[in-house]
Amino acid sequence: MEYRRFETIPEKVSLLGLGGMRFPVLDDQPDRVIEEGVQALVDHAVSRGITYFDTAYSYHGGRSEEVLTRALGKYQRDTYYLADKLPIWLIQEEGDTERYFQEQLERCRTEYFDFYLVHSLDRLKYAICEKFHVFDKLKQFQAEGKIRHLGFSFHDTPELLEKIVTDHQWDFAQIQLNYLDWEMQDAKGQYEILVSHGLPCVVMEPSRGGALIFLPESAAKSLKEVHPEASIGSWAIRFAASKPGVLCVLSGMESEDIIDDNAAAVTGVKPFDRREQQAVEKAAENFMKNKMIPCTGCAYCRECPKEVNIPKIFAAYNQYLAGRDNFQFYNAYSKIKPEERAVNCVKCGKCMERCPQSIPITDNLATVQKLAEQINGNRPSNWGEL
Ligand code: SF4
Ligand code: SF4
Structure with missing residues (x-):
């Protein structure tokens, strides 16, 4: 040492x-x-x-x-x-x-x-x-x-x-x-x-x-x-x-x-x-170049009134961006409880006041939600619904 x-x-x-x-x-x-x-x-x-x-x-x-x-x-x-x-x-x-x-x-x-x-x-x-x-x-x-x-x-x-x-x-x-x-x-x-x-x-x-x-x-x-x-x-x-x-x-x-x-x-x-x-x-x-979300996972934003699990959602998305692998995203995102996913965000902005990285959280959640919908729409029959 x-x-x-x-x-x-x-x-x-x-x-x-x-x-x-x-x-x-x-x-x-x-x-x-x-x-x-x-x-x-x-x-x-x-x-x-x-x-x-x-x-x-x-x-x-x-x-x-x-x-x-x-x-x-x-x-x-x-x-x-x-x-x-x-x-x-x-x-x-x-x-x-x-x-x-x-x-x-x-x-x-x-x-x-x-x-x-x-x-x-x-x-x-x-x-x-x-x-x-x-x-x-x-x-x-x-x-x-x-x-x-x-x-x-x-x-x-x-x-x-x-x-x-x-x-x-x-x-x-x-x-x-x-x-x-x-x-x-x-x-x-x-x-x-x-x-x-x-x-x-x-x-x-x-x-x-x-x-x-x-x-x-x-x-x-x-x-x-x-x-x-x-x-x-x-x-x-x-x-x-x-x-x-x-x-x-x-x-x-x-x-x-x-x-x-x-x-x-x-x-x-x-x-x-x-x-x-x-x-x-x-x-x-x-x-x-991968345009990853600069989230550190600090969880200061976890006081969301809708209990959206922002750090987990961004981690799943960043993982996806590294390889653009739909299954990887599906796999990580399906492990997040439905009530904690991006779709539940009501854009109140509370989380952004707490984020030390000044991440535009609501915009990024909307991007993730869009990806989830896309993958949902094209998923193979053996994948459950996201
Ligand atoms: S903007 Fe969305 S994610 Fe952020 S605190 Fe409000 S409901 Fe939660
Ligand atoms: S506060 Fe910002 S950096 Fe920390 S987990 Fe939430 S989004 Fe990520």
Whole structure:
């Protein structure tokens, strides 16, 4: 395992961190986390030298904090770093910051967070932050020793990022950084702003919710040509970990094998050479040609009043786009409950307010629905109705 230290973060933080957003679950229900599964993942992560564990108030329907910290309970508190996040969208009055923070300490059965972030800042959430003096309150908790390092996670433009890091004194920031978003969502610009302010960068979505692990053949080809032995997923981890301003790369590792593969990817990591850089640029270019929906599967949009399962629908569609295989789509789409499919969308727009990727969800759902109807109309007699 590789470790990094920065002026504002003198601790020995593992370059790979375990994200608490994609734990194994029962019956596809986000809040039905399989605790033994989490324990096995945490134990394996610790055995591989991982010291950074990330969770949030909202992950797994509010269960992630509790389950993750229960799994960490057998380890001494000062042997790992716990990162948690304030659900800024729930703050409606001055006292809420303290209320949620206190609840999080209790859920995690801890007296302090090593890393604490304002979750998912964008223009609207930053306005909430300013209106209710959230930063001042968190600074107070920091002075009281309840927060070791204060930061924020971010989903918006480089201009807003520049403003946020100039307005207040943070210790670190978390951004979405991967070789697809490097140009597409200007992750490069965001990364450079953090470096120019001397702020260590925690990386989220290094593999874009798995999209950069299961690349379409046309996109994977350029990577295989350069390092035939390396897994496709390891490229995504290495791309992020190779950036010198990066403190930790968070990965929602769902199995011990993935932990091993990711840990190997960050070990002895070096900046990409020209061939490697060209290979990921080519992979990103070919990925974009497939016109996939840039959904990371974060499930922030799951509060749909009609219970439309947007991440699953988009995953089925993206899978289809990789090979244009009707049966593959039929197979994946038929596993989504009828009441959770695209046809149930009433275009209320609620989901789009929550999507950190600014995806035009309703338009994309309409596209998927059209495909489902087409496939339905031409399906062989042995396929059931979609
Ligand atoms: S626009 Fe459709 S998918 Fe989005 S929240 Fe409303 S009903 Fe649900
Ligand atoms: S549509 Fe947006 S909010 Fe929903 S899972 Fe995808 S990226 Fe997340």
